[in-house]
Amino acid sequence: MTHQNVIRMNHVSKSYGKKRIVEDICLSIERPEILGLLGPSGAGKTTLVKMIAGIEEVTDGEICLLGERMPRLKLMEQIGYMAQSDALYGELTAKENIYFFAKLYGLRGKTMKGQCEKALELVGLLDDQNKIIDTFSGGMKRRLSLAIALVHHPRILILDEPTVGIDPVLRNQIWEQLHELKNEGITIIVTTHVMDEAERCDRLGMIRNGRLLALDTPEGLKQDTRSQTIEEAFLFYGGGAHAQ
Numbered sequence: 001m002t003h004q005n006v007i008r009m010n011h012v013s014k015s016y017g018k019k020r021i022v023e024d025i026c027l028s029i030e031r032p033e034i035l036g037l038l039g040p041s042g043a044g045k046t047t048l049v050k051m052i053a054g055i056e057e058v059t060d061g062e063i064c065l066l067g068e069r070m071p072r073l074k075l076m077e078q079i080g081y082m083a084q085s086d087a088l089y090g091e092l093t094a095k096e097n098i099y100f101f102a103k104l105y106g107l108r109g110k111t112m113k114g115q116c117e118k119a120l121e122l123v124g125l126l127d128d129q130n131k132i133i134d135t136f137s138g139g140m141k142r143r144l145s146l147a148i149a150l151v152h153h154p155r156i157l158i159l160d161e162p163t164v165g166i167d168p169v170l171r172n173q174i175w176e177q178l179h180e181l182k183n184e185g186i187t188i189i190v191t192t193h194v195m196d197e198a199e200r201c202d203r204l205g206m207i208r209n210g211r212l213l214a215l216d217t218p219e220g221l222k223q224d225t226r227s228q229t230i231e232e233a234f235l236f237y238g239g240g241a242h243a244q
C-alpha cells in the first residue's frame with residue numbers, strides 16, 4: 001500500500017484582520033504517523049489544525065489532504081476532528097450522542113452499533129454509555145469526544161489537546177490506542193502542551209508565534225539542540241511551554 005501525500009501544507013498563513021496568526025508553514029506527511037504540534041498558549045496550534053480540518057480557510061497558501069485541496073466536502077468523512085471544547089448534547093446519554101454523530105457520517109444498523117461500541121470501548125466508556133452527559137466528569141467528556149472523532153474510521157484524525165482533564169493512567173492507555181490506530185494506517189495530528197505526550201509523537205513540530213520553528217523526531221530535536229529533554233529543546237528554539 002502506498003501512503004503518499006496524506007497531508008501537504010504549502011506556505012500556509014492565516015490572518016484575522018491585520019493580525020498574522022499562522023505564518024508561512026510548510027509541512028508534509030507521507031505515511032501514517034503521529035505528528036505532534038507543541039507550543040505555548042496562543043501560538044496558533046488550534047488555528048492551524050482547524051485549517052487542516054477544513055473548518056477555517058487559509059489566508060495564503062494551500063493545504064491538500066489525500067491529494068485534494070482543502071476545504072472539500074467529500075473529504076470530510078476521511079477526517080475525524082476533536083475540538084478543544086467538547087460539543088456534546090448534555091441532556092442525552094453517551095450512547096445517544098455517539099449514535100447521533102455516527103448517523104451524521106452515514107453509518108447505519110449493525111455497522112453503526114459495532115463501530116460505536118468499539119469506539120466507546122477504546123476510551124473506556126462502554127460501562128457508562130447509558131449515563132447522561134451532564135453527569136459526566138470533564139475527562140469522561142473528553143474521552144467521549146475522542147470516541148466520536150474516530151467512530152467513522154477516518155484516515156486522518158485531528159485532536160486538539162485530547163487528554164486535558166484525563167488522569168495519567170487513562171492518558172497512557174489513550175496514547176497506546178493512538179499508536180495502534182496509527183499502525184492500522186491512520187494519520188494523527190495532535191496538539192499538546194504536555195511534554196511527556198510530545199515524547200510519544202513520531203515527529204514533533206514546535207510552534208511559536210504562528211511559525212514552525214523546528215520539525216523532527218523527539219530524539220532528533222533533542223540531539224540537534226544538545227538537550228536532555230523536549231522542554232529544554234523547546235526552550236532552545238525560544239519556546240515557553242510548560243511541563244505538566
Ligand SMILES: Nc1ncnc2c1ncn2[C@@H]1O[C@H](COP(=O)(O)OP(=O)(O)OP(=O)(O)O)[C@@H](O)[C@H]1O
Nearest residue numbers: 016019021039040041042043044045046047048084
Ligand atoms: N477568530 C479569531 N479572531 C481573531 N483572533 C483569533 C481568532 N481565533 C484565534 N485568534 C487568535 O489567534 C492566536 C492563536 O490562537 P490559537 O487558539 O490558534 O492558539 P493555540 O496555540 O491553539 O493556543 P492554546 O494552546 O491556548 O489553545 C491567539 O492570539 C488568538 O487570540
